[in-house]
Amino acid sequence: MMEPSETLVGRPVDTPRPDAPAARLRAASVRFGAYTAIDRLDLQVEAGSFCTILGPSGCGKSTLLRLVSDLIPAADGEVSIFGKTTEEARLAREFAFVFQDAALLPWRSALKNVELPLEIGRKRGAAIPAGPRSPRELLELVGLKGRENALPHELSGGMRQRVAIARALLCQPRLLLMDEPFGALDEMTRDRLNLQLLDIWRETGTTILFVTHSISEAVFLGQKVIMLRANPGRLRGIVDIDLPAPRHMKMRDTPEFNRHCSHLRDLLETC
Ligand SMILES: Nc1ncnc2c1ncn2[C@@H]1O[C@H](COP(=O)(O)OP(=O)(O)OP(=O)(O)O)[C@@H](O)[C@H]1O
Numbered sequence: 370m371m372e373p374s375e376t377l378v379g380r381p382v383d384t385p386r387p388d389a390p391a392a393r394l395r396a397a398s399v400r401f402g403a404y405t406a407i408d409r410l411d412l413q414v415e416a417g418s419f420c421t422i423l424g425p426s427g428c429g430k431s432t433l434l435r436l437v438s439d440l441i442p443a444a445d446g447e448v449s450i451f452g453k454t455t456e457e458a459r460l461a462r463e464f465a466f467v468f469q470d471a472a473l474l475p476w477r478s479a480l481k482n483v484e485l486p487l488e489i490g491r492k493r494g495a496a497i498p499a500g501p502r503s504p505r506e507l508l509e510l511v512g513l514k515g516r517e518n519a520l521p522h523e524l525s526g527g528m529r530q531r532v533a534i535a536r537a538l539l540c541q542p543r544l545l546l547m548d549e550p551f552g553a554l555d556e557m558t559r560d561r562l563n564l565q566l567l568d569i570w571r572e573t574g575t576t577i578l579f580v581t582h583s584i585s586e587a588v589f590l591g592q593k594v595i596m597l598r599a600n601p602g603r604l605r606g607i608v609d610i611d612l613p614a615p616r617h618m619k620m621r622d623t624p625e626f627n628r629h630c631s632h633l634r635d636l637l638e639t640c
Pocket residue numbers: 401404406424425426427428429430431432433
């Protein structure tokens with residue numbers, strides 16, 4: 370996954386390539402004034418993979434997602450998304466973001482919230498090409514068939530997050546960036562949404578970069594866990610999670626699962 374010194378040497382970073390990784394960072398740094406939040410990070414995320422990001426508070430997990438999504442610039446180094454610059458990838462709607470707070474408009478129904486990006490695009494005179502699934506079909510995909518007309522306050526926290534995921538999938542992003550999307554939910558709801566997210570990942574083929582504070586969530590969801598260390602944010606390591614697919618809840622009681630969790634806990638202590 371991490372190949373700091375390989376390939377693409379001499380190739381302009383914004384040349385689109387069909388086989389390009391979903392995200393590639395080369396010696397990428399982010400600074401806030403004098404503070405270095407991310408320091409010379411080399412990372413490669415394979416297209417179609419599910420990677421979780423773990424690390425101590427303040428190590429730069431959210432900053433990494435913001436860097437990839439063109440919300441903040443790299444002070445040094447290069448970042449490419451499917452072979453494009455982050456700006457090109459943003460304009461091409463290659464990625465979508467899901468935050469911890471679903472950020473739905475309270476006066477709009479679930480369906481109208483999912484449709485919102487299309488409406489905004491139309492109003493701005495820049496029609497957004499919708500993906501192959503309609504907003505209704507996306508609500509069905511996230512298990513909300515029948516709740517299309519519900520207002521956000523009539524939905525549970527988990528349901529609101531599912532509306533946010535449906536909205537993020539509207540333009541069929543090839544990369545889904547998720548910043549602790551289930552962090553505020555109770556354990557049972559989180560478990561359910563973890564399973565549902567794995568189904569969505571399989572069905573859509575999108576790449577997922579998922580920030581979490583939970584070691585067990587990182588292991589359960591991820592094919593790889595990207596571990597960052599703090600002060601400054603650097604790569605601590607990448608751990609392959611070789612649990613079989615499809616994953617199921619009972620797996621969390623197996624020695625293999627616990628071995629991964631224990632290994633990551635040891636790594637975290639050295640971050
Ligand atoms: N806009 C900003 N201005 C100044 N410093 C910032 C800004 N955004 C983040 N930082 C700093 O960068 C570092 C990384 O922050 P970030 O939010 O990425 O960490 P994190 O790993 O996501 O943290 P947590 O796990 O607590 O959510 C922190 O020290 C934070 O204070």
